[in-house]
Every structure is written in structure tokens, then in C-alpha cells.
Amino acid sequence: MKAVVLAGGEGTRLRPLTLTRPKPMLPLGPAPVIEHLIKQLAKCGFDEVILTLGYLSEQVRSYLGDGSKLGVKIHYSVEPEDLLLGTAGSVELVSHLLDKRFLVIQGDTYTEIDLSEAVKVHIKKGADATIVVKSVPNPWLFGVIEYDEKGFITGFREKPKPEECRSNKVSTGIYVLEPEVLDFITQHPCDFAKNVFPKMLASRKRLLAYECEGYWVDVGSREGYIEAQKRILRKHMEETDSSIWMLGEAYIGNGARLEGPLLMGSGVRVEDGATVGPYVCLLSGASISSNSTIVSSTLFEDVRVGSGSRISESIIGEKAIIGEQATVEESIIGQAALLKNGARIRSGCRIWPNVVVEENAEVEGTVLLTHEKPFYFFIDYGRYTGVLASSITSFLEAITVVDSKSLEFHLYRRDFERWIRNVIQAPLLAEEVAALRKQMLRGEELRSGLIRVVKAWFGYVTEEKTSH
Structure with missing residues (x-):
């Protein structure tokens, strides 16, 4: 059927x-x-x-x-x-x-x-x-x-x-x-x-x-997602009689307290005196510093939590950084967002990707990016690098530092051309990038070519504006 x-x-x-x-x-x-x-x-x-x-x-x-x-x-x-x-x-x-x-x-x-x-x-x-x-x-x-x-x-x-x-x-x-x-x-x-x-x-x-x-x-809401996560953790504990679900090697510091059910991906670090659980998912590469507390939350890949922070009933996107003595309650923190020391995220907040929340700031509601359609750099399907661009200037900065595998992934899918033409409204630059794509460059040679093309276009339009 x-x-x-x-x-x-x-x-x-x-x-x-x-x-x-x-x-x-x-x-x-x-x-x-x-x-x-x-x-x-x-x-x-x-x-x-x-x-x-x-x-x-x-x-x-x-x-x-x-x-x-x-x-x-x-x-x-x-x-x-x-x-x-x-x-x-x-x-x-x-x-x-x-x-x-x-x-x-x-x-x-x-x-x-x-x-x-x-x-x-x-x-x-x-x-x-x-x-x-x-x-x-x-x-x-x-x-x-x-x-x-x-x-x-x-x-x-x-x-x-x-x-x-x-x-x-x-x-x-x-x-x-x-x-x-x-x-x-x-x-x-x-x-x-x-x-x-x-x-x-x-x-x-x-x-x-x-x-x-x-x-x-x-599972299409924060509450439903966390409820389903709890169900899966509880079910695994009942079926295996094991409260800690290990998906690979992890570092557990002295005096760290793990309370199941919880899941720990490969490469996770839980430092001295931290408390994790119950009902926590720490995906691969997540790091919890000393004396922090994580309860009923899911932390995606490569999230870093500073010492003395507390996260409860929340979802933290990949590569986000939570500073020291920060608090996150019943919220969603976007990919590669940065919450500086002492930040307090109140119930119901949504922090957009790569947003920076300053020290000791208290946030209620939603904090968005200023650009409606930023370009998110991936290495592969679903693998966000934590780097984005919202203008040609930030695009140039991004292609200078992002992993060259990300440049290859997007160039040969024609993602750069579409974003530059449709969002930045720069058809001439899109054509130059398309011509570069046909050269089949890889690695650092590709990076150099992209930087050269963007800088040349940037110089051209700047000179054109000043001549008028």
C-alpha cells in the first residue's frame, strides 16, 4: 500500500x-x-x-x-x-x-x-x-x-x-x-x-x-519538537535499560553530573561540574563548560556553552555560542548565533542565525537579521558552516574565510549565480561567476578566482558611480 x-x-x-x-x-x-x-x-x-x-x-x-x-x-x-x-x-x-x-x-x-x-x-x-x-x-x-x-x-x-x-x-x-x-x-x-x-x-x-x-x-513547533525528543529518549531508555545514549566517544569531566535519559553524540565534551539532563540531546561536537546546566533541551552540532550558563526547554542551532553566565529559557537560538556573557533570553524568544546578543542584554521576542534573504554557506546538504552573507561586501568577506569545500558546493550548483542575480540584483557579476564556474576550478584556486571576480566587479561599479 x-x-x-x-x-x-x-x-x-x-x-x-x-x-x-x-x-x-x-x-x-x-x-x-x-x-x-x-x-x-x-x-x-x-x-x-x-x-x-x-x-x-x-x-x-x-x-x-x-x-x-x-x-x-x-x-x-x-x-x-x-x-x-x-x-x-x-x-x-x-x-x-x-x-x-x-x-x-x-x-x-x-x-x-x-x-x-x-x-x-x-x-x-x-x-x-x-x-x-x-x-x-x-x-x-x-x-x-x-x-x-x-x-x-x-x-x-x-x-x-x-x-x-x-x-x-x-x-x-x-x-x-x-x-x-x-x-x-x-x-x-x-x-x-x-x-x-x-x-x-x-x-x-x-x-x-x-x-x-x-x-x-x-513536531512542527518548539513545544512539539521537545516533546517528541523526550519521547524518543525515554523509549530508548526503556528498551535498552540504559539512561545514557552514547553515539560515539565523549569527554566527561570530574564531578560532571549526567541525568538520563539523554543522548550524547561523538566528540561531545561535558566539563567539570556541569549538569546535563534529563531529556537532553547533545549532538556531535557540542561542548558544555564547567558549572553549566542543560535541561530538556537539544543542542545541535558544534554548539559551545560557556561556564555557569543555564539552558532549559530550548533548541540551540548548530555552531551557536552561548557565553558565560547566560540564560536561555523556552526559546530557539539560531545557527551560529553568539550570546555574549550574561545574556538572558526569556521564554518564547527566537534569535536568528549569526545574530550577536551583547553582554548582559535581556531579550524578549524575536531578533532578526537585517537582510531578508542572506546567503547561507554549506559544505554539503544540511551542513551549515556558520558563515553567511547579506551583501556583496559581506559576501567577499565570507568567500575569503569559508572552507573551500563550501565554495565548490555552491559554485557548481549555481547557487552563487542565482543569489547574486535575484537578491543582490547584480546580473553582470552573476555572469562573471558563471564564466568562472565553467573553468572547473577547485580548492584555493577557486577561492582566488572568486575573490578576483568579485573585487573586479566591485571596483567597476564603484568607478562607474563616481564617474557619474
Whole structure:
């Protein structure tokens, strides 16, 4: 049976982490979100997966390949990033692959539900569409589903007032559908919940609500992501009877306190007197200095935390530096951001990549970059160097210091040309970079060539402006 995974969104609720990697590629434990999801689909008997992608799609495709390593066959549908299709519209694009019953699931889902049971109930009750639902304590934050004693849906209520809730059942965004459901996609953009299912209900089609057993969470927010991370750590501890999940060699200083469940990647350092855990993921290369405390948080690759700092219920992007005596509470810190000594990041903050927070500053809210579309330098798919450019001047500075492998990666993908032409609005420079690309240079020779081309263009436009 086939499953369609909707994974084309930009992940705005997890900004700024999703500025450099798509939401399906964010790490949960030792693997990205999408790997956990596809493994669960395979476990439930789905042997073909159709992934609808858009934003930063190449990172997902590069990681998953044809799916054989995960026991499935993967088809890809890559949507133009500026085209708004909606959930149903995305599925309609792959309708030629959907001639039999199929499953739809959101790409930002972590679940342990036995989805094969939902299919069995769908078939047994002769439903046209089955929506997998869960009971939640706060249904007014979701779309509420109302159904009769046989499980057939009688109505939908989109985010009702608390006193108006007649049900605590909400949609998980997991559907079992007959191919005929696609006939109800008659507008664009088109969503299943907002458009398709109400039309089907009005046409007296059989819509079933299946209340499932098993764990499910939407990882598309900071709260959901941390909840899923806790679940994975707890599950590993229960299955292995080990509270510390080691992915490689790590340094643990004298008097350091590790409280499980927690995960430690290769090359992690926890210095004397630091406290880590419970529910902490330290990815490869992370470093925690003496007397710091990390609780219920995920620190991406190569994060450095100064002495005496405290981080709780937060996500810290790769290569970020947290100074001494700093505090981060219930926030997201962007890639390569720098929080200087004594900085205090209050609950709900988002600090954008490479932003500097000064000493003893107290931050509430969101701190953004001044440029809307900076250029992020990668070494490979999903491997951010911590270097960005927001102007030609900073681009020149960046290509002088960034790893030459990053220059090769972007030049031969034509990333430099597109950014220079579309964002900087410098078509002449873009043409010069394209000509350089055709020379097939590598390493330091490539760096020298890029610097020469940018400096020559910079001198040309500066001279042109002064002559006028």
C-alpha cells in the first residue's frame, strides 16, 4: 500500500532552525524526523512512499535516496516553492500514482500508531475517507471533529471557543482515502480539512473517525519538537535499560553530573561540574563548560556553552555560542548565533542565525537579521558552516574565510549565480561567476578566482558611480 507524506512546508513555526534545513531533516534523537516517520510506515506495511517536497527539497532527497535502506520505495514530487497548493492540492499532483486506496500523513509527525489498524477499520466499515483522531486536553486549539456512536463524522468545528467544545477529538492529519476522494479537489489552493472533507460530508459520503491508540505528536513547533525528543529518549531508555545514549566517544569531566535519559553524540565534551539532563540531546561536537546546566533541551552540532550558563526547554542551532553566565529559557537560538556573557533570553524568544546578543542584554521576542534573504554557506546538504552573507561586501568577506569545500558546493550548483542575480540584483557579476564556474576550478584556486571576480566587479561599479 502507498503512503503520501506531505513534507513541502517551510517550517515557519520552527524558524530560524528551518532557514538552513527543512523541517523533515531536523534531528530527533540520532536520526532526522523523516527517517523516524518512514520507518514507522514501513513497519505498518506501507512499501511505497510518495514524498511531496518543496522547500530545500534536495536535502531530503540526498539523505533518503530511493528509500531502499529504510525498506520502502520512494517517489518524489517537488513543488515550485512559490506555488500554494494546500494539502489536497499537493496530493492531486501525484494522483497518477494513486489508483488504489492510500494513506496521507503530515511530514512533521512523530508517531508510534499502528496505521495498519486504521486501514483495516476503514475497509471493514466501508468508509470513503477515514480521519485518524486523538483525544487532547485542549481541543479548542485545534479543529474539533464530531461523530456518531458508529464513528461516522457528523461535523467539523474549526478552533471553537472552550465552552463550545462538544468533543475533545482532533485530527492528527493522518487520513486513509479512496482514490475517488481526489474528485472533490475542485479549487486551488485546496486543503483536506477546510475544503475536501466538508464537501464530502455535504455530499453524504462516508467519513469515518478512527480513534487510535499509540503515541502521536506534531513536531512542527518548539513545544512539539521537545516533546517528541523526550519521547524518543525515554523509549530508548526503556528498551535498552540504559539512561545514557552514547553515539560515539565523549569527554566527561570530574564531578560532571549526567541525568538520563539523554543522548550524547561523538566528540561531545561535558566539563567539570556541569549538569546535563534529563531529556537532553547533545549532538556531535557540542561542548558544555564547567558549572553549566542543560535541561530538556537539544543542542545541535558544534554548539559551545560557556561556564555557569543555564539552558532549559530550548533548541540551540548548530555552531551557536552561548557565553558565560547566560540564560536561555523556552526559546530557539539560531545557527551560529553568539550570546555574549550574561545574556538572558526569556521564554518564547527566537534569535536568528549569526545574530550577536551583547553582554548582559535581556531579550524578549524575536531578533532578526537585517537582510531578508542572506546567503547561507554549506559544505554539503544540511551542513551549515556558520558563515553567511547579506551583501556583496559581506559576501567577499565570507568567500575569503569559508572552507573551500563550501565554495565548490555552491559554485557548481549555481547557487552563487542565482543569489547574486535575484537578491543582490547584480546580473553582470552573476555572469562573471558563471564564466568562472565553467573553468572547473577547485580548492584555493577557486577561492582566488572568486575573490578576483568579485573585487573586479566591485571596483567597476564603484568607478562607474563616481564617474557619474
